[in-house]
Amino acid sequence: MRKLIIANWKMYYGPVKAGAWVRAFRRERLPKDIDISIAVPSVSLAAARSSLGRATIPALAAQNVFWEKEGAFTGEISPTMLLEFGTSMCIVGHSERRTYLGETDEMVAKKAAALQKAGIAPVICVGETAVQRKKGQAKRVVKSQVANAIADLKPDGRAQAVIAYEPIWAIGSGKPCRPMDAKEMHDVIRDVVSKAWGARYRDEIRVIYGGSVTDRNIYEYGTTTGIDGALVGGASLDPRNFALLCRASSPA
Numbered sequence: 651m652r653k654l655i656i657a658n659w660k661m662y663y664g665p666v667k668a669g670a671w672v673r674a675f676r677r678e679r680l681p682k683d684i685d686i687s688i689a690v691p692s693v694s695l696a697a698a699r700s701s702l703g704r705a706t707i708p709a710l711a712a713q714n715v716f717w718e719k720e721g722a723f724t725g726e727i728s729p730t731m732l733l734e735f736g737t738s739m740c741i742v743g744h745s746e747r748r749t750y751l752g753e754t755d756e757m758v759a760k761k762a763a764a765l766q767k768a769g770i771a772p773v774i775c776v777g778e779t780a781v782q783r784k785k786g787q788a789k790r791v792v793k794s795q796v797a798n799a800i801a802d803l804k805p806d807g808r809a810q811a812v813i814a815y816e817p818i819w820a821i822g823s824g825k826p827c828r829p830m831d832a833k834e835m836h837d838v839i840r841d842v843v844s845k846a847w848g849a850r851y852r853d854e855i856r857v858i859y860g861g862s863v864t865d866r867n868i869y870e871y872g873t874t875t876g877i878d879g880a881l882v883g884g885a886s887l888d889p890r891n892f893a894l895l896c897r898a899s900s901p902a
């Protein structure tokens with residue numbers, strides 16, 4: 651399976667800076683054997699698309715979406731609107747949205763299903779807090795997040811879901827989850843998927859890791875079986891550094 655590395659810019663870079671980032675990144679040497687995507691703020695999708703032109707590397711992703719097609723939902727953005735920018739993926743359920751915007755498992759499930767219906771691959775974020783891990787609840791928490799999120803999804807077809815395991819204590823903390831510990835949780839996630847969809851999807855679903863990934867540690871994740879890539883926040887903000895991280899990810 652091809653590895654997937656997604657830049658999550660979070661709430662950085664409006665249209666002006668987004669365009670400049672894309673132009674700088676496109677000048678970098680990039681590995682051809684991995685998929686690279688950039689999740690940009692909604693207001694920067696147009697600028698990123700215009701700097702990309704028809705190019706598909708990096709693929710354009712959004713950071714959030716609403717589940718309805720259109721209507722009286724002030725401030726929200728629909729999957730079909732995202733499609734107008736050639737958006738092929740969209741993050742849902744990032745822990746920052748769960749924490750600050752009150753996003754629930756039910757909302758995450760609705761968003762993921764709406765995206766898939768429109769042909770956009772949902773990147774579903776799950777992960778436990780430090781306290782939950784300490785109390786030995788991490789697996790239970792993540793299992794239930796995954797089961798709820800994929801309840802209305804189809805295993806096959808276009809716009810296949812990606813699961814991003816992002817332990818909250820590892821995000822932006824400089825304290826990444828050890829690759830072997832991440833792998834252990836990825837196996838738990840695959841068990842849930844295989845129970846819901848059937849055994850063959852255990853290995854067909856892409857499960858990526860996020861939380862303090864840098865150009866220095868990406869190689870360890872990239873070479874650990876069961877880790878299909880990374881969701882990268884802080885280390886994606888500089889286009890040259892993110893290109894370096896992409897190059898460092900694979901043994902080639």
Ligand code: PGA
Pocket residue numbers: 658816820821822823860861862863881882883884885
């Ligand atoms: P980080 O963020 O790489 O800065 O830890 C990851 C994320 O929140 O997606």
